[in-house]
Amino acid sequence: MNHAQKRLAFLLLFAPFFLWILLLIVLPHIGVFILSVKEKVGMGVYEYGLGNYIEFFNEPVYWNTLLRTAVMSIFVTIVTLIIGFPIAYYIAKIARQRAKAGLFLLCLIPLWVSDLVRSFGWIVLLRETGIVSSFLQYIGIVSGPVEFLYNDATVVVGLVYTVMLFMIVPLVTTLDGMDDSLIEAGFNLGGSRLTVLRRIIIPYAMPGIISGCIVVFMLTAGSYLTPILLGGKNSQWFTEQIYEQFITRFNWESGAAFGVLLLIFTSITVWIGLRLSGQTLSSTVAKT
Amino acid sequence: MQYDLTVDNITKNFDLFTAVDQVSFDIPSGSFFSILGPSGCGKTTLMRMIAGFETPTSGDIRIKGDSVVALPPNRRNVKMVFQHLALFPMMNVQENIAYGLRCRGAGKDEITRKVGEVLERIGLPDSANKEISQLSGGQKQRIAIARCMVLDPDVLLLDEPLGALDLKLREHMKIELKSLQHEFDTTFVYITHDQSEALVMSDNVAVMKDGRFEQVGSPQDLYHNPQTPFVAGFVGDSNRWSGKVKDVSNGIITATTESGLTLQSKSATGDTVSTGEEINIFVRPEAVQLHLGDEAAQLASAGSGLNHMPVTVESMLFNGANSRILVNTQSGERIEVDLPQRGEHTTLRNGDRIGISWAQSQSLCFRG
Structure with missing residues (x-):
């Protein structure tokens, strides 16, 4: 293959990715950004300015919602990590080769149904007349129907359930690559279980932990259906705020500004997380 | 005679398979003992039992006279150099060597002093702050030994640590291991399938086959007076x-x-x-x-x-x-x-x- 042919092959292979990035990611974001710096000054008359952003900071409801979304997302990420790490460790290090595939499949099953159906599944379980409430009444723990929906705990549970796989996969991949003799050496040199976990297993799995956390945090902060359906009107998720600006109030400019803010805010959070853990994007998410 | 390690009639069964079958031996203090055998003969299982990673089905293991069978691996003063060394990649040389000392609760000054001393002894005094990936194969080998020796073990186990090295370096490391053993004056138990490694370095060699010791003796003894056809065929060419x-x-x-x-x-x-x-x-x-x-x-x-x-x-x-x-x-x-x-x-x-x-x-x- 000569040089020109190689170039052509490269361009052809690269084209779909390039078009996808350009048409579906870059162009819309530029559009959203341009929209966000427009202000409506009269009927059909627009001016460029930062009015939409200023409005966001002047109205506590808006930035409180964003902060709340961020805090809840970080909490979901931590809960997912705490639940996911032992599962991943079991799959990677303790389960026999044949059981691994089955366990992986079990983690994958929630993704086989759509977000919507999954959320309705939770609703069937947790609503006032739902299965859990009925069961508790049946065995006599509570006297009347209990509403489990529309509170923060339910939103967290639903989100953790949805994003668990995205934590487990990178963790299993890193832990799988860890030589068992490292753990044995940790014990052999006098380490207790806790020391081996803290000084050997977790530092080794750090790229996987951070990679999983970034993906989970991004998915959670940007999620819409689960918080709305399980959290109801009280959920106050920031994506709901964006939806309201665009659809209910038909204030596209403000909605666009909120979208840009969400992107900037989550990016900053990820950046801080990377700095605190001493990792880089190339050592975690982009690790091959 | 003082024995650093005594293995008494030890047996290990995996389901129906007997990996180690009623093996007994004593190793005198400060000697270099090798267990030589083809792969699958049970030598690794034997070593893992001494280190505490496997529990014997029956029999006893004594270190300096005290039974250790009931002790978990981290409470035995037996250190191990793993086949692929198992140096911790996320720590540098200093941290790797200090790990065991820190587990023991040693103070900062003591750690610095001991790490410095052991690095001096293995001839790598300037490598404390190097990353593991910056070391050559032979240097990694020495760090892996230093990491164990800094803890003054009663017995050092070595599980075919030269297997991954190229021929020239392996020849060199044989001599170096022997002189390190003299230097530290600690009992080394060396596991290998390579007869030349066993013969060159050891004071005594046990030839193992199908979970049993065929013969235990000095290298000269095994070479000149093999007691079984397997030993005659396995040690040296025939x-x-x-x-x-x-x-x-x-x-x-x-x-x-x-x-x-x-x-x-x-x-x-x-x-x-x-x-x-x-x-x-x-x-x-x-x-x-x-x-x-x-x-x-x-x-x-x-x-x-x-x-x-x-x-x-x-x-x-x-x-x-x-x-x-x-x-x-x-x-x-x-x-x-x-x-x-x-x-x-x-x-x-x-x-x-x-x-x-x-x-x-x-x-x-x-x-x-």
């Missing part, structure tokens, strides 16, 4: 025949091989062999002498005490100091003979007719 005993007199056994070659040998184990019994005969390539020209003709009258025969050169296997020559006897047996590279055999060509001989005492026979 030409091997099976044959039938024709005559026994004064301890010299005369036997005929399947193809009709008559050989005289002595019993390796000292057992008496009677006429008609099946035996295996082992002769080392380095025990056989070559005779060229007139010398070959005179062989017939060389007298007793020698096995001798005319042969034809089949091919030469040049390998520097370890060169060999393959010769065929008249009855069609192929014999491998050492070919010394001192210059006198440079005229040898394939197809040449020469003579070979070896002392009767150099051919060992075992009951078949």
Whole structure:
């Protein structure tokens, strides 16, 4: 293959990715950004300015919602990590080769149904007349129907359930690559279980932990259906705020500004997380 | 006699498979002990039991006289150098060596001092702040040993740590390991399938097969006086025949091989062999002498005490100091003979007719 042919092959292979990035990611974001710096000054008359952003900071409801979304997302990420790490460790290090595939499949099953159906599944379980409430009444723990929906705990549970796989996969991949003799050496040199976990297993799995956390945090902060359906009107998720600006109030400019803010805010959070853990994007998410 | 490590009648079963079968041995303080055996002979299982990663089905392990079978691995003062060394990649050299000291609760000053000392002893005083990936194979090896030795273990276990190194470095590390053992004056237990590693470094070697010790002895002992056919075949190279005993007199056994070659040998184990019994005969390539020209003709009258025969050169296997020559006897047996590279055999060509001989005492026979 000569040089020109190689170039052509490269361009052809690269084209779909390039078009996808350009048409579906870059162009819309530029559009959203341009929209966000427009202000409506009269009927059909627009001016460029930062009015939409200023409005966001002047109205506590808006930035409180964003902060709340961020805090809840970080909490979901931590809960997912705490639940996911032992599962991943079991799959990677303790389960026999044949059981691994089955366990992986079990983690994958929630993704086989759509977000919507999954959320309705939770609703069937947790609503006032739902299965859990009925069961508790049946065995006599509570006297009347209990509403489990529309509170923060339910939103967290639903989100953790949805994003668990995205934590487990990178963790299993890193832990799988860890030589068992490292753990044995940790014990052999006098380490207790806790020391081996803290000084050997977790530092080794750090790229996987951070990679999983970034993906989970991004998915959670940007999620819409689960918080709305399980959290109801009280959920106050920031994506709901964006939806309201665009659809209910038909204030596209403000909605666009909120979208840009969400992107900037989550990016900053990820950046801080990377700095605190001493990792880089190339050592975690982009690790091959 | 003080024993650093005593293994008493130890057995390990995995379901129906017996990996280690009633093995017992004692290792005196400060000696270099090797366990030599083919892969799958149970040597790794034995070592993992000593380190505490496997629990013996029965039997006892004592370190400096105290039983350790009930202790978890992190409470035994037995340190291990793993096959792939298992240096912690996320820590640098200093942290790797300090890990064990920190587990023990040593203070900062003590850690710094001890790490410095041990690095000095292994000859890498300036590498404390290097990352593991910056080290060469031989340096990693030494750091792995230092990481264990800084804890003053009663016994150091080494699980084929030279396996991953290239040949030149492996030869070098053999000598270095031996001198490190002298330097630290600690009991080393070395596991390997490579006989040359075991022979060069060890004070004593145990040859293991199918979960049992075939023979324990000094390297010289194993080489010159193997007690079982397996040891004779596994330690060093051997030409091997099976044959039938024709005559026994004064301890010299005369036997005929399947193809009709008559050989005289002595019993390796000292057992008496009677006429008609099946035996295996082992002769080392380095025990056989070559005779060229007139010398070959005179062989017939060389007298007793020698096995001798005319042969034809089949091919030469040049390998520097370890060169060999393959010769065929008249009855069609192929014999491998050492070919010394001192210059006198440079005229040898394939197809040449020469003579070979070896002392009767150099051919060992075992009951078949």
